[in-house]
Amino acid sequence: MSDRWVCLDVGETLIDETRIWSLWADELGIPRLTFMAAFGAVIERGHEHRDVFAILEQPRWREHLPRVMEAYGGFQHRDLYSDALPSLEALRTAGYRLAIVANQPAERTAELRALGIRADVIAMSDELGVWKPDAAFFERALELMGGPEASSVAYVGDRSDNDVLPSAAAGMRAVWLRRGPWGVIPASAPPEAVLVVDTLEELTRRVGECWSEEVAARG
Numbered sequence: 001m002s003d004r005w006v007c008l009d010v011g012e013t014l015i016d017e018t019r020i021w022s023l024w025a026d027e028l029g030i031p032r033l034t035f036m037a038a039f040g041a042v043i044e045r046g047h048e049h050r051d052v053f054a055i056l057e058q059p060r061w062r063e064h065l066p067r068v069m070e071a072y073g074g075f076q077h078r079d080l081y082s083d084a085l086p087s088l089e090a091l092r093t094a095g096y097r098l099a100i101v102a103n104q105p106a107e108r109t110a111e112l113r114a115l116g117i118r119a120d121v122i123a124m125s126d127e128l129g130v131w132k133p134d135a136a137f138f139e140r141a142l143e144l145m146g147g148p149e150a151s152s153v154a155y156v157g158d159r160s161d162n163d164v165l166p167s168a169a170a171g172m173r174a175v176w177l178r179r180g181p182w183g184v185i186p187a188s189a190p191p192e193a194v195l196v197v198d199t200l201e202e203l204t205r206r207v208g209e210c211w212s213e214e215v216a217a218r219g
Helices: 018-028 032-044 049-055 061-072 084-093 108-114 135-144 160-169 200-211 213-218
Strands: 005-008 097-102 121-124 153-157 173-177 195-197
Touching: 018 032, 018 061, 032 049, 084 097, 084 200, 097 135, 108 121, 121 135, 135 153, 135 160, 153 160, 153 200, 160 173, 173 200, 195 200
Parallel strands: 005 097, 005 153, 097 121, 153 173, 173 195
Antiparallel strands: none
């Protein structure tokens, strides 16, 4: 077993979030294309995802939350990206230790396990009481992993602001996964990313590059 870790985000890394945002569009009576276009505009402006409701003039969106969550029913097999389970298994077989630590409700931990997700550590922000991009989130993640050197951990996520920049600041090897809206709308990769991949399958083939001599020289 290697002393290196691969720590992964959840939304748009393991889980395709198309279904949840489509349910929001349907609940609010907004055409899905219109909703998704507004969502993209929010990301392009560097705002948080909840700002989509302001663009769509839905100030009372929280009143709809219980119905959306009931219709969603938590993570399901159809929400998993097709490369999620095989890639986790490939990383494990290659000797990497695995962690999944993300900004999600507490119940997502059990849901991920029910979908067959296996990792040495699985924890969501609502369980931990800390949220990305706060430095405390990454400090807590390292604690859950047993206190490895931050440089021995590759943190994989789709968002530059929540994943790449803060994990790099914490001393981890930041990997930018270019899928989902946060992954494809930005024009270029943040320089803090030591590796940029389009799929988790590509990650399994290239993860070793996170610790290449060139990366090591960068600190």
